[in-house]
Amino acid sequence: MEMESLPNGNSGGSDSGSATPVGSIAGLTPVASKLSHLAESLKLEHQFLRVPFEHLKKSMRANQRIVEKEMNAVMSSVVEAADRDLMSNEEAVQHLTSLVSRLQGLKRKLEEGSRTEHLQVQKCRVRFDHLDEVEVENSSEWNNTRLKRILVDYMLRLSYYDTAMRLAESSNIQDLVDIDVFxxxxxxxxxxxxxxxxxxxxxxxxxxxxxxxxxxxxxxxxxxxxxxxxxxxxxxxxxxxxxxxxxxxxxxxxxxxxxxxxxxxxxxxxxxxxxxxxxxxxxxxxxxxxxxxxxxxxxYGMTLEPLLNIHLQAGLSALKTPFCYEDDCTKEDPLSHESFRKLALPLPFSKQHHSKLVCYITKELMDTENPPLVLPNGYVYSTKALEQMAKKNDGKITCPRTGVVCNFTDLVKAFIS
Known part of the structure; x- marks a missing residue:
């Protein structure tokens, strides 16, 4: 059998047709597995940090050019005045007034540039703090914020600027998205x-x-x-x-x-x-x-494709198997829907290994007739075993390996092809 999609690596299974209790080869606690997943997620945040940093560098270069241009002009004017043999008091006052006025203009530009740089540094700091907040306890909230960031990025790339700004404002994530750059x-x-x-x-x-x-x-x-x-x-x-x-x-x-x-x-x-x-x-x-x-x-170090496309392609490719395009594909498989099939058409099939998946509780084979169900803690057992447990305990399920208790309605089906 081939496992198409199981979370957190707790599904178990072995190659070459050998029978192995589900979850026995994972060797990870649910917390450690989630931490590993979060660490992998952070590897996708290159653009998140790179864009404000590049924007800051651009502002600093622009301010430096302004200073060099204005100072060169001032110094040239001073040298020109010093080389003149005769200059009346009136001309000298006028010349100095002009220089002072120019230097005051430069000061205003530098103050404005400094404010801009400060705001951009603040944005970099906010993003570092946001990444530092990733924890197992608030991973759901953090992932929800990231989803909104990805949607704003997608809208900006497709020129839906007003919608992107409204979503950013309503979610209070203005410092986490790149609206000003776009x-x-x-x-x-x-x-x-x-x-x-x-x-x-x-x-x-x-x-x-x-x-x-x-x-x-x-x-x-x-x-x-x-x-x-x-x-x-x-x-x-x-x-x-x-x-x-x-x-x-x-x-x-x-x-x-x-x-x-x-x-x-x-x-x-x-x-x-x-x-x-x-x-x-x-x-x-x-x-x-x-x-x-x-x-x-x-x-700006951005991906050429919108982040939403990249995440969708990665997910669909992981789910895509030849079975998904057959007429008897289960309706619970996302790729049974025509819209998802169309998106996944140019993507490669996921790499699958032949395995037998055996329930840890009943030691029976899990297949399309007895599919695996995923508990909230990431462990997987057969539908038959969990249904029997739920009948005996008023719809309650107790994980035999961790002692976690949940409702039968909290379980999620995993797909086998």
């Missing part, structure tokens, strides 16, 4: 959907060093699209000037793409040649939007 990205996405590249180019300029390190082609693709739009408007002279200024520097690394787009000057926007016609199609803007989303996720 709202920054929204400005670029909206502009690209309106066929404007200026905000996207500004974003590339802000993150040029990071994009260069990852060998990103996004800025080049934006420049190509801007060139194509000039050709579409039949402004060829301006297009050639633009190409010399912005496209020529990319020639050493992207010559083929450059040659192809330059040929549009001869073929025009109404060409029927498939090679060049595709460059003028509106879907090119959709490609830019998708490319920006990928570059944005890479920059």
């Amino acid at each position: 709202l920054d990205a929204k400005k670029v996405i909206d502009a690209l959907q309106n066929k404007e590249v200026t905000p996207a180019l500004a974003w590339c300029a802000e993150n040029r060093s990071r994009l260069k390190k990852s060998k990103s082609k996004f800025e080049f693709q934006l420049r190509l699209q801007e060139f194509v739009e000039l050709v579409r408007a039949e402004n060829n002279l301006r297009a050639i000037t633009y190409a010399r200024k912005y496209l020529a520097p990319w020639g050493a690394t992207h010559m083929k793409e450059l040659q192809r787009v330059m040929a549009t000057l001869a073929f025009k926007s109404n060409t029927e040649c498939a090679t060049y016609k595709v460059l003028f199609e509106p879907k090119q803007w959709d490609y830019l939007v998708e490319q920006f989303k990928q570059e944005f996720c890479k920059l």
